[in-house]
Amino acid sequence: xxxxxxxxxxxxxxxxxxxxxxxxxxxxxxxxxxxxxxxxxxxxxxxxxxxxxxxxxxxxxxxxxxxxxxxxxxxxxxxxxx
Amino acid sequence: xxxxxxxxxxxxxxxxxxxxxxxxxxxxxxxxxxxxxxxxxxxxxxxxxxxxxxxxxxxxxxxxxxxxxxxxxxxxxxxxxxxxxxxxxxxxxxxxxxxxxxxxxxxxxxxxxxxxxxxxxxxxxxxxxxxxxxxxxxxxxxxxxxxxxxxxxxxxxxxxxxxxxxxxxxxxxxxxxxxxxxxxxxxxxxxxxxxxxxxxxxxxxxxxxxxxxxxxxxxxxxxxxxxxxxxxxxxxxxxxxxxxxxxxx
Numbered sequence: 001x002x003x004x005x006x007x008x009x010x011x012x013x014x015x016x017x018x019x020x021x022x023x024x025x026x027x028x029x030x031x032x033x034x035x036x037x038x039x040x041x042x043x044x045x046x047x048x049x050x051x052x053x054x055x056x057x058x059x060x061x062x063x064x065x066x067x068x069x070x071x072x073x074x075x076x077x078x079x080x081x082x
Numbered sequence: 083x084x085x086x087x088x089x090x091x092x093x094x095x096x097x098x099x100x101x102x103x104x105x106x107x108x109x110x111x112x113x114x115x116x117x118x119x120x121x122x123x124x125x126x127x128x129x130x131x132x133x134x135x136x137x138x139x140x141x142x143x144x145x146x147x148x149x150x151x152x153x154x155x156x157x158x159x160x161x162x163x164x165x166x167x168x169x170x171x172x173x174x175x176x177x178x179x180x181x182x183x184x185x186x187x188x189x190x191x192x193x194x195x196x197x198x199x200x201x202x203x204x205x206x207x208x209x210x211x212x213x214x215x216x217x218x219x220x221x222x223x224x225x226x227x228x229x230x231x232x233x234x235x236x237x238x239x240x241x242x243x244x245x246x247x248x249x250x251x252x253x254x255x256x257x258x259x260x261x262x263x264x265x266x267x268x269x270x271x272x273x274x275x276x277x278x279x280x281x282x283x284x285x286x287x288x289x290x291x292x293x294x295x296x297x298x299x300x301x302x303x304x305x306x307x308x309x310x311x312x313x314x315x316x317x318x319x320x321x322x323x324x325x326x327x328x329x330x331x
């Protein structure tokens with residue numbers, strides 16, 4: 001193996017590692033954004049149910065909070081899996 | 083001679099008694115009406131004629147149970163932000179369910195889409211844990227999509243009360259528009275029902291022309307548009323009656 005080949009191999013290996021780290025960071029960033037989005041949904045459902053009060057608002061609010069819990073759960077899962 | 087005069091006197095007294103009794107019964111009827119009770123035996127209310135029944139009373143027989151309906155008559159538990167204490171919701175309208183079919187179908191396809199990876203392995207260049215996380219994220223997106231679409235449909239309502247019409251629009255999660263018009267300001271009500279699907283499933287668009295600055299209200303894809311127009315016209319008439327009697331709230 002020539003020194004040039006060694007250099008290429010080194011570059012490719014390090015690039016591969018970088019890509020994986022970038023992928024991991026990207027996924028975690030996306031999940032954090034998703035968590036913010038789900039928090040925004042909770043707030044929005046609260047405002048919407050103030051505008052029109054019906055009988056399934058509690059269920060909708062519960063579902064919105066469920067979405068927040070789900071997104072937190074997926075962030076924790078991502079930290080373990082990736 | 084005296085006999086005649088005595089007899090006349092008696093009849094006058096009798097008439098007086100009858101008229102006094104009549105006044106007393108009228109006053110008691112008025113008191114009952116003020117308290118909100120219906121006058122026994124007759125349907126006479128508020129001087130609107132013996133056969134007159136308010137729109138809300140007439141529609142109470144057509145009332146059906148159900149929380150997630152696109153056409154609710156007298157939805158008892160529903161209240162809205164600017165509702166006054168004595169204001170009664172007559173109709174609550176949402177878009178017909180068939181108009182939501184497109185996103186339901188999209189969501190259904192999205193749920194089954196990861197199965198395509200068995201035949202088209204486009205994620206194979208990634209390590210297994212990354213592939214797994216991408217599929218989890220895909221399903222998170224589907225959940226958010228379904229939830230957002232549902233709440234946007236659920237809260238996009240058109241409310242008709244005995245006093246006014248209110249249009250609540252949520253174009254997306256961050257933009258809300260609430261517009262309202264008094265029923266006596268509505269000048270013209272028209273409805274359109276074009277296309278096979280709309281004719282078959284009986285839904286269409288209603289436009290209300292108002293005298294106010296905002297010229298037109300548009301309610302899109304509501305079920306039974308003819309019935310809505312009929313109820314609106316009846317409410318308009320009722321408002322006119324109330325105006326004549328000076329009972330405007």
